[in-house]
Amino acid sequence: MADAVETVPTKGPLIYRQSIFTRVTHWVWAICLFFLLLSGLQIFNAHPSLYIGQQSGFEFDNAILELYAVNTDDGPRGRTRLFGQEFDTTGVLGMSGSADRPAFRGFPAALTIPSFQDLATGRVVHFFFAWLFVLTMFIWFLASFINGHIRRDIVLGPKDIKGIPKDIKDHATLKFHHGRSYGPLQKLSYFGVFFILFPLIILTGLTMSPGMDSAWPWLLDVFGGRQTARTIHFGVMVLLVSFFIIHIIMVLAAGPINELRSMITGWYRASPGTTTNEGEQK
Amino acid sequence: MSRLQLTRRRFLGASAATASSLVLAGCEQFDFLGSRDNEVRNVLEMANTLTYKVQRGLIGQQSLAREYSASEIRQGQRPNGSTDPTTEEYKALVASNFADYQAQDYRHGGAGGQFFAGRITQYAGAKPDYPS
Known part of the structure; x- marks a missing residue:
C-alpha cells in the first residue's frame, strides 16, 4: 500500500472541465470551419485576386494578391503576386493538376469544394455552414456567459496578464500546467478568436453582399469598401x-x-495539486 | 484503466477517420454536392431561402444601394458574360454606334433616358474547368 501512495502524486485529479455546450459547439465549429474554408477557396477561385479599396482595378493596380498563369518559353506556369512580389507557384497556385491536363485556377482542386470550378455550389455550401456557424456562435456566447466559461477561461484578468511572461517561458520549454481554467496565452488566443476573428470574418462576409450594404451602409465605411472587406475576410x-x-x-x-x-467527455486529468474549484470566482 | 484504453482506442479510430476524410475531402469527396438534384444539396440550398428572407427583412422597402459621385469612378465598365451578341437588334445598334440605345423603364411604362454610354471591352475571364 505504501508503494501505491508513492505513485499517486504523479497523477492529478480528474475534473469536469468542458461543459456540454463547449464540447458540442467545438465540434460543430470544427465541421463548419472545414466546409467554410474549402467552399470559400472555391468562391475565391472565381476571381483569384484581392484588392484594397472600393473597386477591383483593371485599369489601375490596387491588387495585393493575384494568382494566375502565364505562358513562358517552357510552357504555362502558375504565378502568385503578393504585395508586388512575383513567385512561381506552378503545381499549387495559379496552375495545378496533371502535366497532360493542367488546370488554370487559383487554389488547386484538392483544396476546394467541389473539386471542379463551380461558384454556385461553393456559395450554397458556404452559406449553409455560415448560418450553422453563426447559430452555434450565438449558442456558445449565451451558454458561456451563463456558465462562466467566458469569465473563467476566455477573458484575461490582472493575474493572467501578470502571468504571461512565465507562461511564454513554460510554453517554450513545453511545461504545461493542466488546471481547471485556461492559462494566460490560451485565454489570449481564444479571446482573439471569439471576440476579434469570428466577429470580423462574419462582418466582412456580410460586407461583400450588396444587399447587406444597402441595409447597413456603415459596413462599407468600417471596412473601407467591399474589396477591402473581401481582403480582410481572406486575411482572417x-x-x-x-x-x-x-x-x-x-x-x-x-x-x-x-x-x-476533455473535449469529448468533458473530463480532464489536471496537474497534481489542482483543486476542483480552482479558477472559480464566486 | 481498461476503460481508459477503450476510450483511447475509440479516440484513435475517430481521429484516424477524421484525418483520412480531411485528406480525401478536397479531392472528389464532396463533388456530389455539385449535381443540382442531389438531396443533400437540396437541404444545403434551404439556407439560401433563409438568407433571402432575413436579408429582405433587414433591407426593407426603402433602402437603396450607396451612390458614388462620378469622381469616385476610376475606370470604365466591364461587362460580364456575352460582350458581342449576334442578334439583328444588337447589330443595328452597333452600326449606329448606339445612338438609338435606350433603357426601358418598365415601372412607369415609359422609356427611360440615355442609360449607358460605357465602353464595351472584351473580357478575357478564366475558363471554367468542369470535368468532361
Whole structure:
C-alpha cells in the first residue's frame, strides 16, 4: 500500500472541465470551419485576386494578391503576386493538376469544394455552414456567459496578464500546467478568436453582399469598401488556419488523449495539486 | 484503466477517420454536392431561402444601394458574360454606334433616358474547368 501512495502524486485529479455546450459547439465549429474554408477557396477561385479599396482595378493596380498563369518559353506556369512580389507557384497556385491536363485556377482542386470550378455550389455550401456557424456562435456566447466559461477561461484578468511572461517561458520549454481554467496565452488566443476573428470574418462576409450594404451602409465605411472587406475576410481566414495549426500542435504537445477526452467527455486529468474549484470566482 | 484504453482506442479510430476524410475531402469527396438534384444539396440550398428572407427583412422597402459621385469612378465598365451578341437588334445598334440605345423603364411604362454610354471591352475571364 505504501508503494501505491508513492505513485499517486504523479497523477492529478480528474475534473469536469468542458461543459456540454463547449464540447458540442467545438465540434460543430470544427465541421463548419472545414466546409467554410474549402467552399470559400472555391468562391475565391472565381476571381483569384484581392484588392484594397472600393473597386477591383483593371485599369489601375490596387491588387495585393493575384494568382494566375502565364505562358513562358517552357510552357504555362502558375504565378502568385503578393504585395508586388512575383513567385512561381506552378503545381499549387495559379496552375495545378496533371502535366497532360493542367488546370488554370487559383487554389488547386484538392483544396476546394467541389473539386471542379463551380461558384454556385461553393456559395450554397458556404452559406449553409455560415448560418450553422453563426447559430452555434450565438449558442456558445449565451451558454458561456451563463456558465462562466467566458469569465473563467476566455477573458484575461490582472493575474493572467501578470502571468504571461512565465507562461511564454513554460510554453517554450513545453511545461504545461493542466488546471481547471485556461492559462494566460490560451485565454489570449481564444479571446482573439471569439471576440476579434469570428466577429470580423462574419462582418466582412456580410460586407461583400450588396444587399447587406444597402441595409447597413456603415459596413462599407468600417471596412473601407467591399474589396477591402473581401481582403480582410481572406486575411482572417489565414489567421484562423494558423490558429488551427497551433491548436493541433498544442493539443499534441499537451497530451492528445487527455485533451481530446476533455473535449469529448468533458473530463480532464489536471496537474497534481489542482483543486476542483480552482479558477472559480464566486 | 481498461476503460481508459477503450476510450483511447475509440479516440484513435475517430481521429484516424477524421484525418483520412480531411485528406480525401478536397479531392472528389464532396463533388456530389455539385449535381443540382442531389438531396443533400437540396437541404444545403434551404439556407439560401433563409438568407433571402432575413436579408429582405433587414433591407426593407426603402433602402437603396450607396451612390458614388462620378469622381469616385476610376475606370470604365466591364461587362460580364456575352460582350458581342449576334442578334439583328444588337447589330443595328452597333452600326449606329448606339445612338438609338435606350433603357426601358418598365415601372412607369415609359422609356427611360440615355442609360449607358460605357465602353464595351472584351473580357478575357478564366475558363471554367468542369470535368468532361
